[in-house]
Amino acid sequence: xxxxxxxxxxxxxxxxGSAVLVVTTRRLVHAALWLVVSFGALAGxxxxxxxxxxxxxxxxxxxxxxxxxxxxxxxxxEAPIGRSDALDSGNRWAxxxxxxxxxxxxxxxxVRGFKDxxxxxxxxxxxxxxxxxxxxxxxxxxxxxxSLLLLATLVGAxxxxxxxxxxxxxxxxxxxxxxGDPADHGDHDGQGRGDA
Numbered sequence: 001x002x003x004x005x006x007x008x009x010x011x012x013x014x015x016x017g018s019a020v021l022v023v024t025t026r027r028l029v030h031a032a033l034w035l036v037v038s039f040g041a042l043a044g045x046x047x048x049x050x051x052x053x054x055x056x057x058x059x060x061x062x063x064x065x066x067x068x069x070x071x072x073x074x075x076x077x078e079a080p081i082g083r084s085d086a087l088d089s090g091n092r093w094a095x096x097x098x099x100x101x102x103x104x105x106x107x108x109x110x111v112r113g114f115k116d117x118x119x120x121x122x123x124x125x126x127x128x129x130x131x132x133x134x135x136x137x138x139x140x141x142x143x144x145x146x147s148l149l150l151l152a153t154l155v156g157a158x159x160x161x162x163x164x165x166x167x168x169x170x171x172x173x174x175x176x177x178x179x180g181d182p183a184d185h186g187d188h189d190g191q192g193r194g195d196a
Contacts, residue, residue, distance in 0.1 A: 008048045023095075031072050039063045051126030063101040 018038040022031045039062045046055035135143060 004048055007043060010015055011045045011048065014038075026128045028074055029071070032067055032074070036067050039067070040156065046126070049126070050123055051129045053126055053131045054144070055126075 015038050018034045018041065022036040022038060025031050039058060043055045043058040043063070045051075046058060078147065
């Protein structure tokens with residue numbers, strides 16, 4: 001086993017371990033920080049595989065944007081920062097069984113599909129030039145479809161997060177509040193006449 005394979009395995013252990021801590025911790029901020037560790041170790045795995053462009057995209061987009069967005073969401077929504085039992089749904093064993101079954105299916109498919117395929121890492125194989133040439137020559141249409149999907153998601157998020165829209169109260173509710181119950185008015189009138 002080469003040094004490159006040892007580093008790759010260690011980074012894989014860190015990635016999986018921190019991912020498990022993300023879903024098992026009861027502190028929301030700690031989950032976000034463990035997510036940073038998981039994404040960082042995954043970026044290191046890409047670097048070991050000589051995929052420099054994917055590694056830096058992982059750092060810039062996921063570590064630098066997604067995690068920061070998650071932390072801002074925690075602060076803006078006033079979510080509980082400390083230990084919270086509300087983060088535990090009580091379905092831990094069902095989730096563990098489903099996660100184990102899914103991981104088993106994925107590992108089986110990958111091992112059987114790529115058992116004999118081995119491509120030794122070569123320097124420069126994952127640079128921005130090589131990735132860009134591959135994307136914009138053979139994957140232009142899927143890239144544009146994905147960009148439209150992300151644009152629609154962004155517009156939907158903006159619409160859902162608007163706070164300047166004031167809902168008009170319904171007419172039925174206003175009528176009920178203004179006139180009240182006729183029986184109540186009768187009682188008040190009777191009391192008033194009795195007092196007079």
